[in-house]
Amino acid sequence: MPQQFIARVVHADPVLPANTIVRLAVPAGVAAAAVPGQFLMLQSGGRDPLLPRPYSIMRATRAAREGGEEGTLDLLVFTGGRGGNHLAEARAGDPFPILGPLGNGYAIDGRMRRALLIAVGHGIAPIIALAESALARGVEVVMLVGAPTAASLLPLPLLPEEAEIIVATADGSRGHHGAVTDLVANYIEWTDAIYAYAPETTYVALRETLRGYRGARAIPPVQAAMERSMACGMGVCLGCVVETTSGLKTVCRDGPIFPLDALVLG
Ligand SMILES: Cc1cc2nc3c(=O)[nH]c(=O)nc-3n(C[C@H](O)[C@H](O)[C@H](O)COP(=O)(O)OP(=O)(O)OC[C@H]3O[C@@H](n4cnc5c(N)ncnc54)[C@H](O)[C@@H]3O)c2cc1C
Ligand code: FES
Incomplete structure (x- = not known):
């Protein structure tokens, strides 16, 4: 059930020129309820911007404290827009009205043993949450991480260390020179399921790759x-x-996660 609450900034740490990780103190029940792939609607900056902004949950934690429990949520915030800048420039203790967790989140089948995770852009935030959740259940995880350049990739220590991380950059400055979807064919027979958070162009390419598979495996x-x-x-x-x-279908309530087969893509 989504809740309305006031979160307070614990700290906001720039991790790249255009990316800040913001840790929010939230009610313990909110952190406990969060599922990877869910998001928050976060109101920032009073009346500018007027509308709240959606942000995926990158990490949810609970910790004991005197007299109860407290929760934190980490968000990966791309700066440059009004809401993103306001959040990234926040100081410890600043309040942000929030509604969440919202949306359906990724489903993890209890029988899954191997998972291929694909992240492009700020999709890395919910994919980190999903990787950590899958690893905690004993699932083997390969993450394909795509970015325009090496300079726009999150530093490796911020990614789950037990996952195998494979990078693709559009300019070839790190890892595979090209798109993450170029690498998917290598994993079709290895993985039990594929999870993606990426632009729709990536999904079109992913669908093409899967349709081109001619092996024996489903x-x-x-x-x-x-x-x-x-x-x-x-x-x-x-x-x-x-x-x-x-x-x-609404992305906010029916999604944001959909079976790729169900999406009508442009
Ligand atoms: C379910 C969901 C989860 C998201 N998770 C994250 C996240 O974890 N981290 C993050 O940085 N961003 C995330 N976004 C995108 C983020 O909400 C938008 O970038 C944000 O609304 C921009 O607000 P702003 O005030 O900073 O920028 P604005 O000044 O409103 O706009 C800045 C730029 O962002 C573009 N923009 C606006 N809305 C979106 C959108 N929904 N998607 C992509 N670009 C947009 C605008 O076209 C403009 O070019 C998410 C969006 C959705 C729908
Ligand atoms: S944002 Fe209003 S229906 Fe989805």
């Missing part, structure tokens, strides 16, 4: 996150719909 199921600009985050304004094989 194609693994793919759960893919969609994004749309959001106003309410609760399925009320219908401003965030996407087309699926079973009609229009």
Whole structure:
């Protein structure tokens, strides 16, 4: 159940020129309820911007404290926009009104043994949450991480150390020179499931790669996150719909995670 609450900034640490990790103190129940792939609607800057902004949960933790428990949520914030800048420039103790956790989150099948995770851009935040959750259940995890350049990749120590990390950069400055989807064919027979958080162009390429597979193994199921600009985050304004094989669905309430097969992509 989503809750409305005031979160307080614990710290905001720049990790790249355009990325800051913001740790928020939240009610313990909120941290306990968060599922990888879920997000928060976060109101920043009073009336500018007027609408709250959606942010994925990168890490949720609970810790004992005198008289009870407290929770924290880490967000990876891309700066450059008004809301993102306001959040990244916050000081310890600053309050932010929040609604969340929202959306469905990724589903992890209890029988899964191997998972291929694909992250591009700020998709790395929920994919870190998913990797940590899967690793804690004993799942072997390979993460394919895509970025324009080496300079825009999160530092490796911020990624789960038990996961195998494979990098692709568009300019070839680190790892594979090209798209993450170029690497997927190597894992179709290895993985039980594919999880992705990436732009829709990546999903189109991923679907092509999977359709081109001619081996004996069944194609693994793919759960893919969609994004749309959001106003309410609760399925009320219908401003965030996407087309699926079973009609229009809201990204905020029906998603943001959908089976790749169900998405009607441009
Ligand atoms: C479910 C979901 C989870 C998200 N998780 C994260 C996250 O973990 N970290 C993060 O940095 N961002 C995340 N985003 C995107 C983030 O919400 C937008 O970048 C944000 O709304 C921009 O707000 P702003 O005020 O900083 O920028 P604005 O001044 O409003 O806009 C700055 C730029 O961001 C673009 N933008 C606006 N909305 C989106 C959007 N939904 N997706 C992509 N670009 C957008 C605008 O076109 C503009 O170019 C998420 C979006 C969704 C829908
Ligand atoms: S943001 Fe209002 S319905 Fe999704």
